[in-house]
Amino acid sequence: MSDSKRKTANGISFASVPKVVVSRLSLYLRELQHLRAESKETISSGELGSRLGFTDAQVRKDLAYFGQFGYPGIGYRTDELVQAIRHILGTDIEWRVVIVGIGNLGRALLGYKGFSRQGFEIVAALDSDKEKSGSVVEGVEVQSIDRLDEIVKQHKIRLGMVAVPAPAAQSVADQLVAAGIEGIVNFAPVTINLPDHVSQVGVDLAIELEQISFTVAKRLHALRRS
Amino acid sequence: MSDSKRKTANGISFASVPKVVVSRLSLYLRELQHLRAESKETISSGELGSRLGFTDAQVRKDLAYFGQFGYPGIGYRTDELVQAIRHILGTDIEWRVVIVGIGNLGRALLGYKGFSRQGFEIVAALDSDKEKSGSVVEGVEVQSIDRLDEIVKQHKIRLGMVAVPAPAAQSVADQLVAAGIEGIVNFAPVTINLPDHVSQVGVDLAIELEQISFTVAKRLHALRRS
Numbered sequence: 001m002s003d004s005k006r007k008t009a010n011g012i013s014f015a016s017v018p019k020v021v022v023s024r025l026s027l028y029l030r031e032l033q034h035l036r037a038e039s040k041e042t043i044s045s046g047e048l049g050s051r052l053g054f055t056d057a058q059v060r061k062d063l064a065y066f067g068q069f070g071y072p073g074i075g076y077r078t079d080e081l082v083q084a085i086r087h088i089l090g091t092d093i094e095w096r097v098v099i100v101g102i103g104n105l106g107r108a109l110l111g112y113k114g115f116s117r118q119g120f121e122i123v124a125a126l127d128s129d130k131e132k133s134g135s136v137v138e139g140v141e142v143q144s145i146d147r148l149d150e151i152v153k154q155h156k157i158r159l160g161m162v163a164v165p166a167p168a169a170q171s172v173a174d175q176l177v178a179a180g181i182e183g184i185v186n187f188a189p190v191t192i193n194l195p196d197h198v199s200q201v202g203v204d205l206a207i208e209l210e211q212i213s214f215t216v217a218k219r220l221h222a223l224r225r226s
Numbered sequence: 227m228s229d230s231k232r233k234t235a236n237g238i239s240f241a242s243v244p245k246v247v248v249s250r251l252s253l254y255l256r257e258l259q260h261l262r263a264e265s266k267e268t269i270s271s272g273e274l275g276s277r278l279g280f281t282d283a284q285v286r287k288d289l290a291y292f293g294q295f296g297y298p299g300i301g302y303r304t305d306e307l308v309q310a311i312r313h314i315l316g317t318d319i320e321w322r323v324v325i326v327g328i329g330n331l332g333r334a335l336l337g338y339k340g341f342s343r344q345g346f347e348i349v350a351a352l353d354s355d356k357e358k359s360g361s362v363v364e365g366v367e368v369q370s371i372d373r374l375d376e377i378v379k380q381h382k383i384r385l386g387m388v389a390v391p392a393p394a395a396q397s398v399a400d401q402l403v404a405a406g407i408e409g410i411v412n413f414a415p416v417t418i419n420l421p422d423h424v425s426q427v428g429v430d431l432a433i434e435l436e437q438i439s440f441t442v443a444k445r446l447h448a449l450r451r452s
């Protein structure tokens with residue numbers, strides 16, 4: 001288990017990694033980043049798992065897709081595993097992001113501190129409303145969506161966030177694809193269709209509330225029975 | 227597998243259900259709601275799983291925590307399983323929600339159509355900035371956070387969303403707990419501490435971007451090798 005040199009992603013195929021494993025990598029990374037902030041230098045798979053509600057076997061199996069990271073009798077070295085997961089997730093390099101739709105959500109996303117902390121830099125903010133052009137939100141100048149192609153090329157932007165109202169989402173996504181964007185995070189509460197070579201994630205904020213209502217409802221059911 | 231009468235959550239203990247199973251329930255629910263909108267009346271565990279990247283065994287195992295929902299030779303009845311999962315998640319009743327922090331994110335959340343669609347109604351919007359009191363955002367009047375206790379009791383609110391800047395999040399959460407709120411969704415990019423009897427979920431928007439950067443980075447690695 002000690003050959004940490006084999007941890008990088010370059011040598012292996014990621015094609016077969018289930019989506020759900022990748023989403024757990026993000027959770028491992030956040031927990032490890034917290035641990036590092038607390039100066040905890042090592043952690044076992046069991047401890048990492050139990051902090052997130054997973055078994056140690058799950059943690060080991062997930063990481064085994066990408067290499068061998070643990071040390072016998074030590075566990076994982078926090079700092080090393082943070083670097084390794086960032087490399088796997090591709091966030092050891094900086095990603096430039098364009099956001100389209102500078103309404104309330106767009107403004108909120110521009111002000112969200114969690115993005116740059118994880119390696120995502122919003123370098124352009126576009127809107128179809130010409131009235132907004134020239135205004136500066138969180139240090140980024142709002143520009144017309146007509147300049148999308150030019151701006152994507154100029155800043156070498158690969159990722160886009162769609163924060164427009166639902167009826168406009170597909171058309172904006174099509175424009176992003178035409179401009180060469182390779183991955184889209186869609187915040188509009190509607191499904192968008194993209195060509196296979198463009199990745200997408202849809203953000204559904206109600207899911208978080210459902211996780212909460214489950215626990216509260218569970219407690220209510222238990223009270224009623226007692 | 228046909229005793230659908232046993233599907234309700236009342237008779238069983240939910241205490242041992244892992245968090246990750248509950249989060250998959252939300253994904254199943256969304257997919258089933260899409261299927262229902264497409265008038266698809268039944269679906270197999272294999273098909274439901276493959277649409278989400280899970281195995282049929284995973285789907286069956288997750289649902290088995292809560293009862294028996296499938297029919298031999300038929301699979302799941304879409305509409306029935308939607309109702310059952312909503313009951314399990316507690317979203318077959320309406321939840322009243324208070325949101326604290328009416329900045330850009332708060333305004334975006336007030337305008338987010340996905341909440342009411344899933345049974346969450348934001349009935350109160352509070353801010354510490356007295357200047358904002360009396361203004362109406364998306365049909366909800368902004369009020370002073372000083373009125374929190376009174377408003378929570380008056381509207382029988384159980385859930386809260388925290389959309390204030392990170393340094394204020396813990397203090398706002400403490401006020402929500404004192405007012406009797408039972409579950410909190412925290413959008414501030416900071417960890418908050420709550421008593422055990424209050425549920426919480428932290429929303430980390432960068433996770434969605436990481437899922438995208440993973441796929442794009444994977445493609446880039448593959449191109450470089452070819």
